[in-house]
């Protein structure tokens with residue numbers, strides 16, 4: 001079996017990254033090796049005086065147990081946005097490489113590629129029979145034809161809400177072994193009822209799964225996301241990452257959020273969001289002016305309107321801000337509405353009922 005590190009940029013294979021003051025595992029009780037201040041800041045309780053551990057082992061272990069992987073298979077970073085950027089930088093030669101995306105999809109894949117001077121090869125999702133579907137054979141064909149080393153699948157998809165079946169991910173990964181890493185961005189996996197691509201990690205080594213604490217865990221402001229995959233590839237990504245990616249206050253907050261009681265509350269809120277998604281989608285399907293509500297495995301619904309501008313304006317003037325996705329290919333009449341609390345969803349429904357009446 002080939003290793004995914006064979007796909008790492010040739011000029012980075014022996015790149016060790018920055019050696020920080022925390023790189024050498026030294027011990028002592030007087031720390032004078034990192035030019036930190038000897039006195040705490042007046043606004044600080046003392047916990048931020050030192051540079052943080054780049055990948056705190058306790059945090060890594062908690063995250064690994066949450067996602068059911070080994071700690072060395074997991075890289076913690078500043079949101080999955082950082083993981084996307086690291087994958088592009090590590091696997092694509094600047095000015096030469098290519099990545100494959102499946103629009104309409106999350107915008108950061110193309111942003112990271114563009115910033116790195118890498119070509120974006122688009123294989124549009126197929127929109128048919130009231131749902132979006134990923135044409136996995138076309139994705140494989142385009143990857144091989146373009147020489148792309150990275151494929152971004154978003155499942156559940158943003159903004160489409162569709163799920164890429166795991167059999168398709170497995171088939172693509174097998175076909176692209178030795179050629180490309182298949183990234184499955186599972187930012188919304190907690191809201192889905194289908195199994196995670198993490199279950200494929202035992203049988204393939206060119207699948208990387210992205211997870212985040214920004215959505216179901218309600219910690220978008222803490223900026224904590226992870227890449228999970230082959231341990232050697234994860235070690236390469238770490239060497240490409242900033243020396244101290246995780247701020248101390250975020251490490252502490254996320255660590256608390258992964259305790260049993262907090263996780264139980266997160267699961268409760270997730271179940272409520274799933275229930276509200278069904279209620280919101282059901283009511284929108286029979287609302288005046290609504291053309292189509294796509295099935296969603298996420299915490300939002302994608303809705304086509306007779307008059308999307310009118311719906312957007314009516315909601316906005318009632319103080320309700322939704323995402324205008326009309327600039328995305330094939331979505332010229334669509335808005336993406338995040339599932340809110342029951343009272344917030346009621347407001348969406350009553351504004352839309354009144355806007356047409």
Ligand SMILES: *Cc1c(COP(=O)(O)O)cnc(C)c1O
Pocket residue numbers: 078079080081082106154157158185187211212213214215220223224225
């Ligand atoms: C929200 C979102 C993310 C962003 O995750 P962060 O961890 O907040 O950077 C990643 N992927 C998709 C598809 C998203 O919708």
